[in-house]
Amino acid sequence: MKQKKTKDTITENIVWHNTVVTHEARAKLKNQKPVLLWFTGLSGSGKSTIANAVESKLLSLRKFSYLLDGDNVRHGLNKDLGFSDDDRVENIRRIGEVAKLFVDSGQIVLTAFISPFASDREQVKNLFEEGQFLEVYIDTPIEVCEQRDPKGLYKKARAGEIKNFTGVGSEYQPPLDPDIHIKTLGITIEECAAMIIAVLVDRKYI
Structure with a gap:
């Protein structure tokens, strides 16, 4: 009887292929420091709107970026996932892996996901x-x-x-020490985006 391959068996037969063109070479060509900007916040907080504004500013600065939006990704890559806690975890895991590939390509990546669980955000960071x-x-x-x-x-x-x-039937765990903390009350989308761009300039990403 043919033995069924397990996930571990499949994984051990896969080897990472190193390419001739390196991450460093791609970043140098684009004249920027690749990074993932992981936008998190409640539904309706302004994540996608602010991320869009930041990407627009990056474009005007002739920087290379790509925005991965939560709803857009669920139309394709993650259309098989629902909104249970397990599916939310898998949703974030997949996005983290995709974002990693984009960063490796030398891009500044922006993601706009609720990503409610601190452990999932930490897993992506790792x-x-x-x-x-x-x-x-x-x-x-x-x-x-x-x-x-x-x-x-x-x-x-x-x-x-x-x-x-x-926020209603499921918990949101706010970041305790985010790299960039944007309190949106009383300020415009443009001001929010400018604050994020200022951090990128200050830390020499752009």
């Missing part, structure tokens, strides 16, 4: 070399997020139509 991961906490009170409710998700969650919705 995929990267020192200085290649910056946690960006978009800090907006849940009351404000709920007032905005751009997709009507809080309303559905309160009505019991969406299970395990972060």
Whole structure:
């Protein structure tokens, strides 16, 4: 009888292929220090909007970047995943691996995901070399997020139509020591983006 291959058996027969073109060469060509900007915050906090504004500013500075948005990724790569705690963990794991490849290509990568669990964000951080991961906490009170409710998700969650919705039926664990902490109350999207760009300049990523 043919023996079924286990995950461990498959993995041990896979060897990382080193390419001739290195990470350092790609970064030098792009004249920037590759990094992952991991935007985290509640639904409606402004993650995607601010990340878009930051990428726009990077483009104007002639920097190479790519934005991985939570909803966009669930239309393709992660369309097989739901919103249970286990699926949320797998969602973040996959994005971390994809982001790592983008950073290796020399890009400045932006990701906009709720990523509610601190352990998952830490797991992604551990995929990267020192200085290649910056946690960006978009800090907006849940009351404000709920007032905005751009997709009507809080309303559905309160009505019991969406299970395990972060902030309502599922916990959000805010970063305790984020690399960049943006408190959005009273400031514009443009100001939020400018603050993040200033950090990138100060730390010599761009």
